[in-house]
Amino acid sequence: MGHLRQIGYGRENCExxxxxxxxxxxxxxxxxxxxxxxxxxxxxxxxLLVALASGCGSEPGAPGxxxxxxxxxxxxxxxxxEPFLEKLAELYMREHRGARIDVQGGGSSAGVYAAHQGxxxxxSCSRELTEGEKGLVEIPIAYDGIAVIVHPSNPMTDISxxxxxxxxxxxxxxxxxxxxxxxxxxxxxREEGSGTRNAFEELVMGEHEITPGALVQDSNGAVRExxxxxxxxxxxxxxxxxxxxxxxxxxxGVKPDPDxxxxxxxxxxxxxxxxxxxxxxxxxxxxxDFILSPQGQKILxxxxxxxxxx
Amino acid sequence: xxxGKFIERVLLFLALSAIGCLALITIFIFKEGMPLIWHTGxxxxxxxxxxxxxxxxxxxxxxxxxSLLVTLGALxxxxxxxxxxxxxxxxxxxxxxxxxxxxxxELLAGIPSVVYxxxxxxxxxxxxxxxxxxxxxxLLAGAIILGIMILPTVISISIDALDAVxxxxxxxxxxxGATQWQTVxxxxxxxxxxxxxxxxxxxxxxxxxxxxxxxxVAGNAxxxxxxxxxxxxxxxxxxxxxxxxxxxxxxxxxxxxGIVLFVIIMILNxxxxxxxxxx
Numbered sequence: 001m002g003h004l005r006q007i008g009y010g011r012e013n014c015e016x017x018x019x020x021x022x023x024x025x026x027x028x029x030x031x032x033x034x035x036x037x038x039x040x041x042x043x044x045x046x047x048l049l050v051a052l053a054s055g056c057g058s059e060p061g062a063p064g065x066x067x068x069x070x071x072x073x074x075x076x077x078x079x080x081x082e083p084f085l086e087k088l089a090e091l092y093m094r095e096h097r098g099a100r101i102d103v104q105g106g107g108s109s110a111g112v113y114a115a116h117q118g119x120x121x122x123x124s125c126s127r128e129l130t131e132g133e134k135g136l137v138e139i140p141i142a143y144d145g146i147a148v149i150v151h152p153s154n155p156m157t158d159i160s161x162x163x164x165x166x167x168x169x170x171x172x173x174x175x176x177x178x179x180x181x182x183x184x185x186x187x188x189x190r191e192e193g194s195g196t197r198n199a200f201e202e203l204v205m206g207e208h209e210i211t212p213g214a215l216v217q218d219s220n221g222a223v224r225e226x227x228x229x230x231x232x233x234x235x236x237x238x239x240x241x242x243x244x245x246x247x248x249x250x251x252x253g254v255k256p257d258p259d260x261x262x263x264x265x266x267x268x269x270x271x272x273x274x275x276x277x278x279x280x281x282x283x284x285x286x287x288x289d290f291i292l293s294p295q296g297q298k299i300l301x302x303x304x305x306x307x308x309x310x
Numbered sequence: 311x312x313x314g315k316f317i318e319r320v321l322l323f324l325a326l327s328a329i330g331c332l333a334l335i336t337i338f339i340f341k342e343g344m345p346l347i348w349h350t351g352x353x354x355x356x357x358x359x360x361x362x363x364x365x366x367x368x369x370x371x372x373x374x375x376x377s378l379l380v381t382l383g384a385l386x387x388x389x390x391x392x393x394x395x396x397x398x399x400x401x402x403x404x405x406x407x408x409x410x411x412x413x414x415x416e417l418l419a420g421i422p423s424v425v426y427x428x429x430x431x432x433x434x435x436x437x438x439x440x441x442x443x444x445x446x447x448x449l450l451a452g453a454i455i456l457g458i459m460i461l462p463t464v465i466s467i468s469i470d471a472l473d474a475v476x477x478x479x480x481x482x483x484x485x486x487g488a489t490q491w492q493t494v495x496x497x498x499x500x501x502x503x504x505x506x507x508x509x510x511x512x513x514x515x516x517x518x519x520x521x522x523x524x525x526x527v528a529g530n531a532x533x534x535x536x537x538x539x540x541x542x543x544x545x546x547x548x549x550x551x552x553x554x555x556x557x558x559x560x561x562x563x564x565x566x567x568g569i570v571l572f573v574i575i576m577i578l579n580x581x582x583x584x585x586x587x588x589x
Binding site: 195198216218229 | 362444532540552
C-alpha cells in the first residue's frame with residue numbers, strides 16, 4: 001500500500017510537500033496555552049512562506065542531489081509523457097524504499113521552462129527542443145510513433161508522405177486520386193495546441209497548414225472512434241493506441257512497427273525527452289538509469305512505446 | 311439591532327454576493343481577452359476566418375457564422391415543433407393530459423447535454439453519413455440536436471404565455487361565432503405573441519451557449535460551411551476544444567472568443583427582457 005499512497009501524494013505540488021516538514025517541527029515546539037498567533041505559529045508561518053518561495057528547486061545547481069528519503073524528486077512537463085512516468089515512478093518507488101518522486105503535467109513547454117528555471121529537477125517533453133531551448137541537457141527515454149489510420153474496410157495499405165501531405169493540405173480531397181472508388185475523404189485532425197498535432201505538422205506538413213476543412217477531434221481516442229465508424233475517413237493517432245478497430249497504414253512502404261521505428265526507417269516518430277539544466281546527479285540520475293535499464297524500457301514497451309536503447 | 315434587521319442584512323449580503331460573482335466573472339473575461347483584441351484589431355478578430363493560434367492568426371469569423379447558422383437551424387427545426395406542442399397543451403388538451411405531459415417535457419431539460427451528444431454520435435451522425443452523404447458530423451446534425459434541446463425551454467415559456475391570455479378573449483371570440491381553431495389562431499396566439507417571442511429568444515440563447523453536444527456532433531472544422539452537410543465549429547466548441555493546451559496569446563484569444571459569446575448572450579437576454587416588459 002505504501003507506494004500507492006505515495007503516488008497519490010505525487011499529484012500534489014512539490015511546494016506543498018516541502019512546506020509540510022517545517023510545520024510539523026514547529027507544532028511540536030508549540031506550548032499548550034500559546035495564543036492562536038503566538039510566536040511558534042508565526043515561526044511556522046514564516047517557515048511556510050520561505051518553503052513556498054523556494055519551492056521544488058531550492059538547490060537548482062544540483063538537481064536531485066538530495067539524499068534518498070529527503071526532498072522528493074520533482075518531474076514536470078508533457079501530458080503525453082506523464083502517464084508513462086507515473087507508471088515508472090510507481091515501480092521505482094516500490095523497489096527503492098524511501099525514494100519519492102512527484103510527477104506533474106503542465107505541457108512540454110512548461111516542462112522545459114521548469115527544468116531551465118530549476119522549479120523542477122527534470123522536465124519532460126514530447127517534442128524536440130527549439131533553437132531557443134538548446135543548451136539544456138536532453139535525455140531521450142523512448143520513441144512514440146504516430147500512426148496514420150483508416151477504416152479496416154479501406155483496401156489501401158500504404159501511402160506516400162507526399163500524398164499524405166496533399167490530403168491534409170486540402171489539395172487532394174477524393175479517394176479517386178488514390179485509385180479507390182470515388183468518394184470524398186473525411187479528413188480528421190487534432191485540435192490546435194495538441195502535442196500529437198504539433199509533431200504531425202512538423203513531420204508531415206512542413207511549411208504547409210492543415211486545411212480548415214478538416215474535422216477536429218480533441219483526443220487520440222475520439223479520432224480512433226470516428227475512423228472506426230466512418231469507412232471514408234483518415235486520421236492520425238499515437239501508435240500505442242492503435243487497435244483492431246482501425247488500420248494503420250505504411251508510410252512510403254514502411255510499416256509502423258517497433259523495429260522500423262528503432263532503425264529510423266518509419267518517419268513519423270517523435271521522441272519523449274527528459275530535460276535537465278545540468279547533468280543529472282543523485283536521485284535524478286538513479287531514476288533515469290532505471291528508465292533506461294532493460295527493465296524500465298520493457299515497461300515502456302508494454303505500455304505501447306518503443307524503447308530507445310537496445 | 312433586532313433580529314429581523316440582522317437577518318435582512320445577511321440576506322442582502324448573500325444576494326449581493328451572487329451579483330458580485332457575475333461582476334467578477336465579467337471583469338475577468340474582459341481582462342483576459344481584451345489584450346488580444348487590441349493586439350489583433352477588432353475588425354480582423356471578428357471578420358477574418360483564418361484561425362491558427364499557434365502561428366499567430368486569430369480570426370473567428372467562420373465560427374461566428376457557424377454559431378449563427380447552427381442556432382438558426384435549431385430554431386427552424388425546433389420552434390414549429392415547440393409551438394405546436396405548446397398550443398395543443400395550452401388550448402386543446404384536457405387538463406388531466408396536460409398535468410402529465412408538461413412535466414414530462416420539462417424532463418427533457420434535465421437530460422445532460424453529453425447524453426444528447428452521445429445519442430447524436432451513435433445514431434444521428436451515421437444516419438446522415440449513410441443517407442445524405444458527407445462525413446455525418448455536420449451543421450445539420452448540430453442543428454437537429456440543438457433543435458431538440460431547446461424544446462423544453464420554448465415549450466414551457468410559450469405555455470405560460472398562452473395561459474396568461476385572459477379567458478375573456480376566448481369567450482368573446484367564441485361568442486362571435488368563431489371556431490376554437492379560429493380563436494386560437496386569430497385571438498389567443500396574437501395576444502400571447504410577445505411571450506412567445508421571448509420564449510424563442512431564450513431558446514436561441516440556449517442554442518448559442520450549448521457546448522458539449524455540439525462539439526460531439528458538429529465536426530469542429532474551421533472553414534465557413536457551404537452546405538448543411540459540412541462540419542462546423544461554433545464559438546463555444548472553439549473554447550472547450552482548445553483550452554486544455556492553450557497558453558499566452560492563444561489563451562487570450564479563447565477568452566476573447568468568450569467576450570464575443572458573452573456579448574451575444576447579453577443582447578439576446580436583454581431583448582427578451584425588453585419584449586416582456588413592453589407587454
